Amino acid sequence: MSLFLIAALPFLGAVFPALLIRAGRNAAASAAGLTTFLALMGLLIHIPAVMRGEIVTARFDWIPGLGLNANFMLDGLGFLFALLILGIGLLIILYARFYLSREDPMGQFYTYLLLFQGAMVGIVLSDNILLLLIFWELTSLSSFLLIGYWKHLPEGRQGARMALAVTGGGGLAMIAGMLILGNIVGSYDLSVILQNKELIQASPYYLPALILILLGCFTKSAQFPFHFWLPHAMAAPTPVSAYLHSATMVKAGLFLMARMWPVLSGTDAWFYIVATTGLVTMLLGAVIAAFKDDLKALLAFSTVSHLGLITMLLGFGTKFAAVAAVFHIINHATFKAALFMTAGIVDHETGTRDIKRLGGLRHLMPVTFTIGTIAALSMAGLPPLNGFLSKEMMLEETVHTTWLHLHYLVPGLALVAALFSAAYSFRFVGHVFLGPERNDYPAHPHDPPVGLWIAPAFLVVLVILIGLNSAAIVGPLVAVVSSAVIGGEKLPYYSLKLWHGFTPALFMSVVATLGGLFLLGLHKHCERFWNTLPRPEAKVIFEALINHFTQLSRWITDELHNGVLSRYAIIFVAFTVGLGYYAYTTGTIGVETRIPLPAQFIPIIGWICLVGATLGIMWFHRNRLLSLVLIGVVGLIVSVAFNYLSAPDLALTQISVEVVTMILLLLSLNFLPTETPWDSSAARRWRDAAISVVAGIGSGALIYAIMLRDFAFPTISDFHLANSYKGGGGTNVVNVILVDFRGFDTFGEIIVLGIAALIIFALTEAVLGTNVRGYLLNRKPHWPQSGDSHPLMMVVATRVMMPIALMVGAYIFFRGHNQPGGGFIAGLIVAIAFLMQYMASGYTWAIERQRFYYHGTIGWGVLIAAATGLGAWFNERPFLTSDFGYINWPPLEEFEWATAMLFDTGVFLAVLGAVMLALDSLSRFAWRPGMAQEFPMDINPLRDDPPEQDEEKEQA
Amino acid sequence: MEALVASAVGILTAAGIFLILRRRTFPVILGLSLITYAVNVFLFATGRLALNAPAVLNKYEEVPYTDPLPQALVLTAIVISFGMTAVIVMIALSAYLSSKDDHIDMSPQDSVDAPGEDA
Amino acid sequence: MNHWIVAPIVLPAILAPFIIMVLRYHLDLQRIFSVAGVVALLGIALTITAQASGGDIQVYELGDWPAPFGIVMVLDRLSAMMVLLTALLALPIVLYAIASGWDDRGKHFHALFHFQLMGVCGAFLTGDAFNLFVFFEVLLIASYGLMTHGGGSVRLKAGVQYVAYNLLGSTLFLFALGTLYGVTGTLNMADIALRVAEIQAEDTALLRVGAVLLLLVFCIKAAVLPLHFWLPASYANAPLPVAALFAIMTKVGAYSIIRMYTLAFGPEVEATQGLAGDWLQPAALVTLAVGAIGILGSQHIARMVAFCAIASMGTLLIAISLFTPEASAAALYYVFHSTLATALMFLVADLVMERRGGAITPMTPMAQTGLISGLFFVGAIAMAGMPPLSGFIGKLLVLDAARDAPGSSSVWAVVLIGSFVTIVGLARAGSLIFWKSHDAEHIGSEDTADEEATPLPAPEPQTGLAFTSVFGLVAGLILLTIFAGPALNYTSQTAEQLFTPEHYISAVLGGEE
Amino acid sequence: MIDYAIYFAFTCFGAAILMCLWRIITADGVGTRVLALDTMVINTIALMILYGLDQGTEIFFEAAMIIAMLGFVSTVAYARFMLRGNIIE
Amino acid sequence: MTFFFELLITVFLIVSGIFGFVGSFGMIKLKDPMSRLHAPTKATTLGVGGVLLASICHSVLLEGKLSLHELLITLFLFLTAPITALFIAKWHVHRHEKPSDLPDAGEDELWATHAVEQVEDVPDHSTN
Amino acid sequence: MIKLLRRVFPHPHLTFLLTVVWVLLANNGSLNSLVFGLILGIIIPFITQPYWPDQPKLRNWPMIVEYLLIVLWDIVMANITVARIILFKRDAERQPNWVCIPLELRTPEAITVLAGTITMTPGTVSCDLSAQGHNLLVHCLDAPDPEAVRDQIKQRYERRLKEIFE
Numbered sequence A: 001m002s003l004f005l006i007a008a009l010p011f012l013g014a015v016f017p018a019l020l021i022r023a024g025r026n027a028a029a030s031a032a033g034l035t036t037f038l039a040l041m042g043l044l045i046h047i048p049a050v051m052r053g054e055i056v057t058a059r060f061d062w063i064p065g066l067g068l069n070a071n072f073m074l075d076g077l078g079f080l081f082a083l084l085i086l087g088i089g090l091l092i093i094l095y096a097r098f099y100l101s102r103e104d105p106m107g108q109f110y111t112y113l114l115l116f117q118g119a120m121v122g123i124v125l126s127d128n129i130l131l132l133l134i135f136w137e138l139t140s141l142s143s144f145l146l147i148g149y150w151k152h153l154p155e156g157r158q159g160a161r162m163a164l165a166v167t168g169g170g171g172l173a174m175i176a177g178m179l180i181l182g183n184i185v186g187s188y189d190l191s192v193i194l195q196n197k198e199l200i201q202a203s204p205y206y207l208p209a210l211i212l213i214l215l216g217c218f219t220k221s222a223q224f225p226f227h228f229w230l231p232h233a234m235a236a237p238t239p240v241s242a243y244l245h246s247a248t249m250v251k252a253g254l255f256l257m258a259r260m261w262p263v264l265s266g267t268d269a270w271f272y273i274v275a276t277t278g279l280v281t282m283l284l285g286a287v288i289a290a291f292k293d294d295l296k297a298l299l300a301f302s303t304v305s306h307l308g309l310i311t312m313l314l315g316f317g318t319k320f321a322a323v324a325a326v327f328h329i330i331n332h333a334t335f336k337a338a339l340f341m342t343a344g345i346v347d348h349e350t351g352t353r354d355i356k357r358l359g360g361l362r363h364l365m366p367v368t369f370t371i372g373t374i375a376a377l378s379m380a381g382l383p384p385l386n387g388f389l390s391k392e393m394m395l396e397e398t399v400h401t402t403w404l405h406l407h408y409l410v411p412g413l414a415l416v417a418a419l420f421s422a423a424y425s426f427r428f429v430g431h432v433f434l435g436p437e438r439n440d441y442p443a444h445p446h447d448p449p450v451g452l453w454i455a456p457a458f459l460v461v462l463v464i465l466i467g468l469n470s471a472a473i474v475g476p477l478v479a480v481v482s483s484a485v486i487g488g489e490k491l492p493y494y495s496l497k498l499w500h501g502f503t504p505a506l507f508m509s510v511v512a513t514l515g516g517l518f519l520l521g522l523h524k525h526c527e528r529f530w531n532t533l534p535r536p537e538a539k540v541i542f543e544a545l546i547n548h549f550t551q552l553s554r555w556i557t558d559e560l561h562n563g564v565l566s567r568y569a570i571i572f573v574a575f576t577v578g579l580g581y582y583a584y585t586t587g588t589i590g591v592e593t594r595i596p597l598p599a600q601f602i603p604i605i606g607w608i609c610l611v612g613a614t615l616g617i618m619w620f621h622r623n624r625l626l627s628l629v630l631i632g633v634v635g636l637i638v639s640v641a642f643n644y645l646s647a648p649d650l651a652l653t654q655i656s657v658e659v660v661t662m663i664l665l666l667l668s669l670n671f672l673p674t675e676t677p678w679d680s681s682a683a684r685r686w687r688d689a690a691i692s693v694v695a696g697i698g699s700g701a702l703i704y705a706i707m708l709r710d711f712a713f714p715t716i717s718d719f720h721l722a723n724s725y726k727g728g729g730g731t732n733v734v735n736v737i738l739v740d741f742r743g744f745d746t747f748g749e750i751i752v753l754g755i756a757a758l759i760i761f762a763l764t765e766a767v768l769g770t771n772v773r774g775y776l777l778n779r780k781p782h783w784p785q786s787g788d789s790h791p792l793m794m795v796v797a798t799r800v801m802m803p804i805a806l807m808v809g810a811y812i813f814f815r816g817h818n819q820p821g822g823g824f825i826a827g828l829i830v831a832i833a834f835l836m837q838y839m840a841s842g843y844t845w846a847i848e849r850q851r852f853y854y855h856g857t858i859g860w861g862v863l864i865a866a867a868t869g870l871g872a873w874f875n876e877r878p879f880l881t882s883d884f885g886y887i888n889w890p891p892l893e894e895f896e897w898a899t900a901m902l903f904d905t906g907v908f909l910a911v912l913g914a915v916m917l918a919l920d921s922l923s924r925f926a927w928r929p930g931m932a933q934e935f936p937m938d939i940n941p942l943r944d945d946p947p948e949q950d951e952e953k954e955q956a
Numbered sequence B: 001m002e003a004l005v006a007s008a009v010g011i012l013t014a015a016g017i018f019l020i021l022r023r024r025t026f027p028v029i030l031g032l033s034l035i036t037y038a039v040n041v042f043l044f045a046t047g048r049l050a051l052n053a054p055a056v057l058n059k060y061e062e063v064p065y066t067d068p069l070p071q072a073l074v075l076t077a078i079v080i081s082f083g084m085t086a087v088i089v090m091i092a093l094s095a096y097l098s099s100k101d102d103h104i105d106m107s108p109q110d111s112v113d114a115p116g117e118d119a
Numbered sequence C: 001m002n003h004w005i006v007a008p009i010v011l012p013a014i015l016a017p018f019i020i021m022v023l024r025y026h027l028d029l030q031r032i033f034s035v036a037g038v039v040a041l042l043g044i045a046l047t048i049t050a051q052a053s054g055g056d057i058q059v060y061e062l063g064d065w066p067a068p069f070g071i072v073m074v075l076d077r078l079s080a081m082m083v084l085l086t087a088l089l090a091l092p093i094v095l096y097a098i099a100s101g102w103d104d105r106g107k108h109f110h111a112l113f114h115f116q117l118m119g120v121c122g123a124f125l126t127g128d129a130f131n132l133f134v135f136f137e138v139l140l141i142a143s144y145g146l147m148t149h150g151g152g153s154v155r156l157k158a159g160v161q162y163v164a165y166n167l168l169g170s171t172l173f174l175f176a177l178g179t180l181y182g183v184t185g186t187l188n189m190a191d192i193a194l195r196v197a198e199i200q201a202e203d204t205a206l207l208r209v210g211a212v213l214l215l216l217v218f219c220i221k222a223a224v225l226p227l228h229f230w231l232p233a234s235y236a237n238a239p240l241p242v243a244a245l246f247a248i249m250t251k252v253g254a255y256s257i258i259r260m261y262t263l264a265f266g267p268e269v270e271a272t273q274g275l276a277g278d279w280l281q282p283a284a285l286v287t288l289a290v291g292a293i294g295i296l297g298s299q300h301i302a303r304m305v306a307f308c309a310i311a312s313m314g315t316l317l318i319a320i321s322l323f324t325p326e327a328s329a330a331a332l333y334y335v336f337h338s339t340l341a342t343a344l345m346f347l348v349a350d351l352v353m354e355r356r357g358g359a360i361t362p363m364t365p366m367a368q369t370g371l372i373s374g375l376f377f378v379g380a381i382a383m384a385g386m387p388p389l390s391g392f393i394g395k396l397l398v399l400d401a402a403r404d405a406p407g408s409s410s411v412w413a414v415v416l417i418g419s420f421v422t423i424v425g426l427a428r429a430g431s432l433i434f435w436k437s438h439d440a441e442h443i444g445s446e447d448t449a450d451e452e453a454t455p456l457p458a459p460e461p462q463t464g465l466a467f468t469s470v471f472g473l474v475a476g477l478i479l480l481t482i483f484a485g486p487a488l489n490y491t492s493q494t495a496e497q498l499f500t501p502e503h504y505i506s507a508v509l510g511g512e513e
Numbered sequence D: 001m002i003d004y005a006i007y008f009a010f011t012c013f014g015a016a017i018l019m020c021l022w023r024i025i026t027a028d029g030v031g032t033r034v035l036a037l038d039t040m041v042i043n044t045i046a047l048m049i050l051y052g053l054d055q056g057t058e059i060f061f062e063a064a065m066i067i068a069m070l071g072f073v074s075t076v077a078y079a080r081f082m083l084r085g086n087i088i089e
Numbered sequence E: 001m002t003f004f005f006e007l008l009i010t011v012f013l014i015v016s017g018i019f020g021f022v023g024s025f026g027m028i029k030l031k032d033p034m035s036r037l038h039a040p041t042k043a044t045t046l047g048v049g050g051v052l053l054a055s056i057c058h059s060v061l062l063e064g065k066l067s068l069h070e071l072l073i074t075l076f077l078f079l080t081a082p083i084t085a086l087f088i089a090k091w092h093v094h095r096h097e098k099p100s101d102l103p104d105a106g107e108d109e110l111w112a113t114h115a116v117e118q119v120e121d122v123p124d125h126s127t128n
Numbered sequence F: 001m002i003k004l005l006r007r008v009f010p011h012p013h014l015t016f017l018l019t020v021v022w023v024l025l026a027n028n029g030s031l032n033s034l035v036f037g038l039i040l041g042i043i044i045p046f047i048t049q050p051y052w053p054d055q056p057k058l059r060n061w062p063m064i065v066e067y068l069l070i071v072l073w074d075i076v077m078a079n080i081t082v083a084r085i086i087l088f089k090r091d092a093e094r095q096p097n098w099v100c101i102p103l104e105l106r107t108p109e110a111i112t113v114l115a116g117t118i119t120m121t122p123g124t125v126s127c128d129l130s131a132q133g134h135n136l137l138v139h140c141l142d143a144p145d146p147e148a149v150r151d152q153i154k155q156r157y158e159r160r161l162k163e164i165f166e
């Protein structure tokens, strides 16, 4: 079966349980089991090849650009782990089917489990380290889900988050390490990397790469000081603990160290980091385990200890040690999984995992007792069980190991560790099964159904068989795996026999065993002593750390984004000015090439007014109405200045925009406070003033420098001047640019205006829909109102002014193409004309006589403009291509037509509609019932006492 | 002349920014309109200054023309900024009416669940 | 000439007014036409992408005026790709907005939506600097409307800040354009590039000022520190489907940086040396850091997702700031990922908030927890750049591209630590919102900082359409992962095209150099 | 001769405008300020026509006309605001 | 002949200048707000009017082309100035004059500005 | 026939005024501008018609001319007197004064013209109407004798306006 399929099957399988769970728990379980079984079979098919030492591969180019390819390979090492993962996985699936209770969502469980399984298989089969990284992080994620499976248990959630943080974090470090490794070698393919030991170990980046990768491994394999997450992961359902935290995931780190062994090991750095860490972990795990009362906690720390053992062996860097490591991996997997299941059974049957509440179960649960005992003794390292063999090899190797020229350090500590490991193994048997039977078990214990104990039983059988005749059963496997680990080099001499004669290792074993028994005897006293020792609770520290970091980042975030716009703006301005200055000073400024124009009398007057008004605004800005008046002055001066500087179109636009803006602001000011209170300190104001002045100097200096220099290249507007009449049919170049050369800008511009009006309308609707409406109806005016809100004179004047204003608007519109003016200005003028009417006779009176609807006007404006543009498509021209010509109707003189005028009509309508809709919406805020008046003016003597001849006129 | 224009731009910018740094919506809006004047004049002035040379073609005689392009750009800019001013005025007004408070600052906690309130 | 190029702009420009005028009172018709419009846009986008993928650059001269005198739209791989992304994003979001009923909580949602699309597409397609400004304004003002859609006091307050800050930005844009025009005398991007390359060495100061101001404008849009302050409050308080759409707005800034600083102010142009390189990368690193910290420090899901957006922009800009072809290729791949992922997270956040409010505190379970938590998990994986989704590939690409760059170690450190913090933060939020809810009655000892919050009344269960649209985004991410090879291939070609600007210039100016 | 007269008029209206500015800034009530603004507008119109006369150009006419036509709208708006608060009712 | 035309124009200009100046000067000099209101009418009438006449004469008499559009400005000013004045006056009446200060309004009893039922507890003019 | 004319020219005077305005705007007497102005002069009143419900009939055109001339003359004279007051008279000596002018005019247009005239002649500003519009409140810059002012206004202006409008 293709490796792709083997790796993919679990993922495919992950889909079924979720779907099939409706079909019942058995369906889900069997679906999961079946896919796993298939994958396992697919793996076993490759046995012959693997045993021949061949490497099965499958390659697929996924992201060649990155060097991340779906390349898989299967060698001895990969085979062993895949076997463990799939084999034990199968057992776990079976076990979990009976273990999980009715309330637990089993579909989810199997989905997560298979996801995890797939990820693990992916890790061990990857021939591409980037691909391996993907699976690596996937295991972190899926284990996060599995540990947190029992969502209702706080420990579950914490454990899950801790595991994710530690292992995921380690994974991130490993990403860096792998990338470095890949860059040293120039390829991310393992098979290539494994060929480049010299290159890698010679590289200056070897050490960082090593450390980063080991971080990944140590966190994953719960090596000191990252061992603390594993016990808390035990909050997961026992099948998960058995699977992830003894058999597979925690071995991923070991796998990777073994995988990388050929290229990374053999250096001092490797030895001192890996071996030391392993040694410490082994010792620490063993000691802690000996004093744990929770069965699963005991097993967890024993697992930590054994992982340390294997790590240490790999760390030694000798081939023999590597073989021992491989052998122990196999053995540990068998007895530890069995033990976990036993613990699960005990928990399941007695309702407790607390050793203090157990004991004397051997008669009640003989089967479980047998299984548990054998497995435990194997863990203790007693012959003739498989645990004994690999422990012997370990001890043997330690004897030949010197640590900083200390000959007795490593073996000594290893012996202590072995002693403690014997102790807790015996305790597992003695305090759970042996001893007097009790009558206070939470439940009535008895052996479980066969479905629960068959899996561990099978494993225990393995334990025994391997112990008795390892050479026959696992010999070839060990050989092929070991040679894979040591990089296909010649295997060292080793024998998997039980009896090697009286070696130091044998004496050490004996000492360890007896010492273990002795310790168990003194357990009470030791425990009392142990409890007096200060023990840092890793979980508490970790949680506190995370919480403090969370608090810190909350503080940073809220301090940084404290919602004070003025501070945001200051940072913005300061940053801009700073960078602008930097850019300026790092460049070179050319000489002035233009003679400034003389400053005449009138401009100086205007300048004084402008400056005076501006400073006035800064000074009086608290008086909002006054600052509006002053803004009016500024606007006036600016528009006149435009006119003075040969920009009549701008002047016209500025003036009309001015008026509308003013009305807009006054309309809103009617509802806002008319005074701005003092709410910033003098110091603040000075700081603001300073930064503002700097920015002002910046902008002024910039434009001054520009104005005194010529364009570095001829400007494109020469073309516009030259072609405005020929090509655009207009003599007002500005207008031709607006409606023709750059008509697309104008198109966007009217859309902006239209959107603005829409927003204002929408907001009005939204706000008036809320309780604001009531507030508006009851609010008092800022100050007493005068009588006569629609004075007679104003009304009459408007009656004359409005038609004239419309006339002027039309005039400005029609001449726009050739003279200053155009659709935009015309639109504003016409809008203001209607506005006059609003102000004179009131909103309601005027709106009743309104003959056009604003939304429609805007829409038509944009559509007409667009249609003008699209028209060009029909004679194979691009969007917005204009055309013009001349009409000659005697006796009239000829006059021009231009599609640009049509476009300008669109502009006109859009502007008119937008302005009206905006002001109209704002006016609606002031609406209150009874405001609708039937007469255009409040006072009309003609109406009150009409002279006779006017009677009928009044009626009409 | 150039000095007058440049200094005017500078002063308008300064005043505008000063007002934008106030803590109520209305002065900020005033500041925005001031700085809008500033940038419009700035943009206009990048066409360099010229007197009595409007870019209206004269069919009869050869006369100098000012650079029309910046004028067109400024026209567009004026229109757009008018729309923008209208919108911010409206939003500020709505915000004031909805919360009876015209501070422009908001506390980080303002965001908590506020979006839920309208539906 | 090829009218397809301008179609992505003209279509919404006509559809939106039509909706306003004709369908103003018929929400159902509005929805139908709106969706149809987006689908059509998607079709157009696919067409032009197909045309552009060949590698030849097409130019559309509006008003039949030759560049640089008129305005041109330019279709190259980059612009096509961005338009496609816009359309791809718009479809699920508009569907979600309809399904969740958000479009009915205020007036003119669909019109504004299409105007926004018009602005975005225009910004991507235009070849004229000032026209770029105009489209920026179009998309901005549309965003103002969408952001305040539905009203609500806090949202409006945030809206004021958002608008005010961006108006400052627009002003700066004009200062920049004015300076550039005042020096070079042109507005056409290609022409600017041509002239910048030829400018005399002794007169570069003003040009540099213009260039850097322009860069700053784009950095505002791209939410680069310290110009990002507009983002958190406004995204967190906007209607979340709208915030999802805004995922593309920050990309407009990123796009503009890539465009202008490869075309005109590229790495090898003497006149503008060191304007982007010197500070953009540190700023991007800080952006990522602040984003990650914000994710961990947020107490509200919407705000947290807003910081996700900032963090992803940080990552993106790190890649951009390297200004090498492979880095840009990575960046462009990441653009796709981060846009879809951010949108996904915002939609999930909306699903959550509609049911139990946004506070990241335990509450009693809400409707459809399982499904939503699953989606959150997927989105979180994508956001944190965890495998197997495209985020991880994007992250690898960025790290890989940064390897021989100066300061690569800091880049790696920040990116990796950043994702670590992100993972922790998202895991924390997720377990509090989805898991903790199972025992809200007996809150455990952990997270003492989180005070209990009262659950909102569970709303009517969402229509399938809402979830369908969210799944659409998930599917997008998955496809982006599976077809990472082809995608990266395309972006690499795009980057290649970007770093040989001669073709662009000659295509626009008719090979007159 | 005309030139001197024009310069004389320039001076007068220039001074007038400055006085208006002075009034706007120093006046005690908004009413007077609005009045001063209005007067300033009128003087400005005069100045624009004058300048057009001086330079012999027409480009000031439209602006002057529009100012004359619309200038009063904002003045009325201010006054209505002071009188009624609501300028469109 | 031209001399007389030029003289005429000059006179117009000088007159306009003087009245334009006096108009604004009045605003500085006169103390009470109501009196200040009288000032701008001069600037409006003879001030601007003089300039416009000068401009018209200049184009008609000297350049010999019929250009009367300055009349429009006059028209607009004459249409609008009274309205401006009225409103500002109303404002003064509203703010500074009590009905008792004003002459009796005959059978109508009140002047329009005062003819309004006062809303209670409205803050008095807070600003200015 | 009359009805038809009314239909076409809802505001004959206005149409005339607008045409003139257009010609002035175009600033040339060409046929084009005349025709165009006329067209607009006919169209625009249609739009604005509803805003000007009941327009007065104007009678007695010679009187209108006479009135205009008188007003112009008064403006010039008043300007001079007021200029003298502002420049040379000390505030103490000046006697500002309110004057109430009882109106015989009823037509709003007529009242407006009267008030406008009063305002545009320096020295007097029309400030307010009485509650039912039967009196006009006028402020005088310097009026030792209010009655004189009132009589002058009624004699010179109101009488003529009454003949013109009513």
Ligand code: NA
Pocket (backbone or CB within 6 Å): A649, A732, A734, A735, A738, A816, A817, A819, A820, A821, A822, A823
């Ligand atoms: Na124009």
Ligand code: NA
Pocket (backbone or CB within 6 Å): E038, E041, F118, F119, F120, F121, F122, F123, F124, F125
């Ligand atoms: Na008067």
